[in-house]
Amino acid sequence: MDNPVETVGDEAIKNAILIAGPTASGKSALALSLARQTNGVVVNTDSMQVYSVLRLLTARPDDDDLAAAPHHLYGHVDPRASYSTGRWTDDVQQLARSGLFENRPPIFVGGTGLYFKALLDGLSQMPPVPENARQKWREALAREGPGALHPLLAERDPEAARLIRPTDGQRIVRALEVHDASGRPLSHWQKAKGKPLVDGASAKLIVIEPDRAKLAERISRRFDLMMDNGAVDEVRALAAMSPDGAAPVMKAIGVRELMAVDRGEMLLADAIERAKIATRQYAKRQMTWFRNQFGPEWERTPLKD
CATH class of the missing domain: 1.10.20.140 (Histone, subunit A)
Structure with missing residues (x-):
């Protein structure tokens, strides 16, 4: 990207890169590659990766990735908190106002469709809720x-x-x-739209559309690695914090299944299989959403190994 990024006050962020795709489709690797090429800044655009504790289960970037390029809005929210799209857009605006994107393109990467809609279309102004x-x-x-x-x-x-x-x-x-x-x-x-955060005309829009069979293999392999690297310990640490059962973090795939194992209500092998099935179902919903909501201005690309 040749043009410098422009962020003036609360004007829309220009020359941003947006990378959307289903879970396990290689989004983070593509974002990191583009960050190296453009001297860019990676910004989390996934509603589960904002939470602390669950680094493995939510597939947050690892230490090597964090060292290779600046990453923002990852793991910065207490799991007991109810974090919304509105709070995420506020956090993005704070990054823009800080001047972070003035000379480095922001690379928004994730799988949460509403976050991308907020970036490009603006967020409806909601009333305060007591x-x-x-x-x-x-x-x-x-x-x-x-x-x-x-x-x-x-x-x-x-x-x-x-x-x-x-x-x-x-x-x-x-x-x-x-x-x-x-x-x-x-x-x-x-119905009352807000102001877009990103200037769509100057943005590069990429959506990954993987082959489903290949994606299913990656999902299975990745969950096995999560288990090998300590996903059970993460879930135990989360349980020790006693989050509300309705807290958004409890929707992270694998959390309820592994908690059930710890309570003696489910065999570990069954929990792993259920989590893999749930992940495949979630990926299917994501792909359907992107296909229906993203127009021809989005560059469609297959899954990258």
């Missing part, structure tokens, strides 16, 4: 489960309910607490 309302719905989720709350959401916000899976407790709770706080449905607030 802590008592937030806690009310978290407790309801823990007590009743997402299946019981989804019909309630359908009554209050049919449009949001159509778009949110009945098993997605975090998003169901978010929609209900926004309705409680403002008296208006989440869909109302989402």
